[in-house]
Amino acid sequence: MKGAVIGCGFFAQNQLQAWRDIDGVEIVAICDLDAERTQQCAAAFGISRTYQDAEKMLADGGFDFVDIATTVGSHRALVESAAAHNVHIVCQKPFAENLEDARAMVNAAHRAGKTLMVHENFRWQSPILAALQVVRLGKIGKPFFGRVSFRSGYDVFSGQPYLAEGERFIIEDLGIHILDISRAFFGDAKHIAATTRRINTRIKGEDVATMLITHKGGATSVVDCSYATRRMPETFPQTLLEIDGSKGTLRLDADYKLIVQTDKEAVIDVSPPVLAWAQKPWHNIQESVLTIQQHFVDCIASGVEPETSGADNLKTLTLVEAAYLSAAQGRTVPVSDL
Numbered sequence: 001m002k003g004a005v006i007g008c009g010f011f012a013q014n015q016l017q018a019w020r021d022i023d024g025v026e027i028v029a030i031c032d033l034d035a036e037r038t039q040q041c042a043a044a045f046g047i048s049r050t051y052q053d054a055e056k057m058l059a060d061g062g063f064d065f066v067d068i069a070t071t072v073g074s075h076r077a078l079v080e081s082a083a084a085h086n087v088h089i090v091c092q093k094p095f096a097e098n099l100e101d102a103r104a105m106v107n108a109a110h111r112a113g114k115t116l117m118v119h120e121n122f123r124w125q126s127p128i129l130a131a132l133q134v135v136r137l138g139k140i141g142k143p144f145f146g147r148v149s150f151r152s153g154y155d156v157f158s159g160q161p162y163l164a165e166g167e168r169f170i171i172e173d174l175g176i177h178i179l180d181i182s183r184a185f186f187g188d189a190k191h192i193a194a195t196t197r198r199i200n201t202r203i204k205g206e207d208v209a210t211m212l213i214t215h216k217g218g219a220t221s222v223v224d225c226s227y228a229t230r231r232m233p234e235t236f237p238q239t240l241l242e243i244d245g246s247k248g249t250l251r252l253d254a255d256y257k258l259i260v261q262t263d264k265e266a267v268i269d270v271s272p273p274v275l276a277w278a279q280k281p282w283h284n285i286q287e288s289v290l291t292i293q294q295h296f297v298d299c300i301a302s303g304v305e306p307e308t309s310g311a312d313n314l315k316t317l318t319l320v321e322a323a324y325l326s327a328a329q330g331r332t333v334p335v336s337d338l
């Protein structure tokens with residue numbers, strides 16, 4: 001399969017590295033509004049076709065899919081254009097700025113008959129996959145309570161300065177992943193109640209969010225996120241879990257320690273590997289980039305919809321919007337209202 005990447009910024013480096021590791025995939029063209037970035041990436045990854053205009057690249061064609069690694073403001077136009085040019089699409093999270101755009105993007109890919117996957121990679125992290133396997137195999141019975149927690153004081157603003165500038169921060173940027181993990185474990189949501197705070201006064205948006213979700217299947221989950229938490233050891237970028245089921249409990253503790261307690265206890269080291277091109281502490285995220293991109297390729301080859309498809313991601317985005325609404329209005333929001 002031949003691919004093209006749009007956006008050569010901070011995170012695209014991981015995506016380009018991962019594409020190189022996937023058998024049968026070649027990135028043949030790249031594009032960024034910034035000519036210097038495009039040239040740097042082209043040189044680093046040996047890609048000969050470079051563009052500053054995505055429309056021109058799509059019109060020239062010669063590839064089967066595009067990987068959109070730009071920030072959210074450009075996603076709708078790029079996804080619609082890619083669909084119009086009949087290529088499969090991977091698009092970074094947050095998928096869209098609002099639900100209307102997101103629905104239009106899903107419809108555009110559907111009309112074109114092309115696969116659309118959102119690069120919602122946190123549920124693809126190997127420690128999360130290990131925990132999901134325990135739950136899906138029924139080892140702790142039916143889950144009735146969960147805590148999905150991401151608390152850190154890591155400086156994400158130096159690598160991603162735009163995160164300090166938006167009216168929205170942690171729910172839209174990071175909470176979106178943690179809400180998606182909650183959906184992966186406990187299924188779709190019925191209601192959400194959220195509170196938000198801004199502790200770091202040098203940024204515009206909220207950096208703390210505490211969310212309580214009632215799931216359709218009967219479980220309740222607490223999804224708590226913070227970038228204002230000074231803790232030692234720093235756990236960035238680990239998502240910690242605590243799940244109570246009818247037959248036992250599961251915890252994913254700091255340092256990738258998975259503990260499953262039923263009539264006996266199992267303690268398993270689920271540390272992710274550090275890929276050849278990865279750096280700690282990002283290695284957990286970086287490995288999941290390879291896993292999700294491999295999933296995209298496998299889904300296209302077998303004609304199956306990706307687990308984190310555009311259509312699936314509408315439900316995660318709905319939770320993001322519902323959480324902001326709940327925090328703004330101080331009330332529990334039925335997800336079906338959005």
Ligand code: NAD
Nearest residue numbers: 007008009010011012032033069070071072074092093094
């Ligand atoms: P960035 O600003 O470093 O890079 C984005 C690049 O896209 C820039 O170089 C910009 O010039 C380019 N661009 C913007 N609009 C364009 C257009 N229309 N055509 C061509 N190029 C265009 O941003 P980043 O930190 O790399 O983040 C990109 C996306 O990745 C964001 O949506 C972010 O939320 C997401 N992200 C995801 C993860 C994850 O784990 N899934 C981690 C970090 C960032």
Ligand code: 89Y
Nearest residue numbers: 156160173174177237285
């Ligand atoms: O942008 C975010 C993401 O998706 O994962 C971590 C991050 O880079 C900072 O919160």
